[in-house]
Amino acid sequence: MDGEVILLDAYASMFGMRLRIALAEKGVKYEYREENLPKKSPFLFQMNPIHKKVPVLIHNGKPICESLIALQYIDEVWHDKNPLLPSDPYKRAQARLWADFVDQKVHTLGRKTWSAKGEEQEAAKKEFIEALKVLEGELGEKPYFGGEEFGYVDVALIPFYSWFHAYETCGNFKIGTQCPKFVAWTKRSMQRESVSKSLADPEKVYDFFLILKKHFGVE
């Protein structure tokens, strides 16, 4: 009924975690295949020849790349259970805009908090916190970004929480103390089984992150 679903992924990938959460939310059975990053397998090159990145969702042999695109695919194919995007077009547009914000700000700045040095790193840390505060503003009094229901933006954002320990340790700053509302949202989201079972352990993420740092030649 679901067909053959394979998720080509890497344990610490926040983008892969998005898809793990979505598939769990929809109750889809799938085969998880781990890529041994930074080494990439021939299978990955075959499934994602353009970007050569994880995650790749493979449904009945057909690959879908780019996590937000795969998220929408999952939502459209398994539309009966736990819809992630709202049905109203304007609200859908808002959800897409905020998911893009997560990619452009949280991801990019988060990366800079460890890959940049000196003044650039300090600026990135500051902007990263500011981005989280903007998200806090968007959340407002709602339990989730999706409103009453856990939704698209929640799925897009929550995996970054598993990387906070790595960012904090490397960047020597504390995120939680500056964004209490954000922390409350992460705790609420972690109560969902789909999230707690899909998020990587922050310590293991940190170990992977150290390998990544070395690979990119950042000391």
Place this chain on the structure above:
Amino acid sequence: MEENQGVKLLGFWVSPYVLRVKWALKLKGIEYEYIEEDVFNKSPLLLKLNPVKGQVPVLVHDGKPIPESIVILEYIDEVWKHSPLLPQDPYERANSRFWAKFAAEKLQAYAWEALCSRGEDHERAIKASMEALEKMEKELNGKKFFGGDKIGFVDLVAGFISYQLPVYEEIVSMKILDSSKFPAITNWINNFLNHPLIKEELPPKHKMLAYFSNRRNVILVQNSSNK
């Protein structure tokens, strides 16, 4: 905000992001009020409607603003379901989204870099642009348009290739759109530019030449003073 305020589009005459939206509205036969913005001297209206980035395009439908061209295209396709831009099949939809993203984020960025750089950076950007075009050439695979027989989502997003890239090439005397290397893309460019709705809605070439020459000069000066 009141309902039934119709459709407004805030734009800038030369922006390829705005043009995508204009084309989409035209293909769907949607009437709208166009408001030209000076992006170098932003109006209070633009800053109010797009407080996060202050950029065009912004579509305003029944008083509700939506920024970001690709998000706007998805919105238009969902509200006005006739003449669909995206295919119906979820896998084909994902594929369209993938190639639209690729054209917008990779090819467009490399082409801009090729325009606004010199020396090694410039050569690298030309190479990257051609590699990206090669991938799009393969995806086109003999189809008339990326959308098949009709113009679709990817065609609108990648449309800048047809009219803007040749202008860049002329300004810096470079060759990216090699017809011997990219026969399918070359064919696609002709089909796209000759589409009755597209050819009515293109910025004047002489104005684009002047505008992008100027932008190139400004950015080159900025970059050399930043070094």
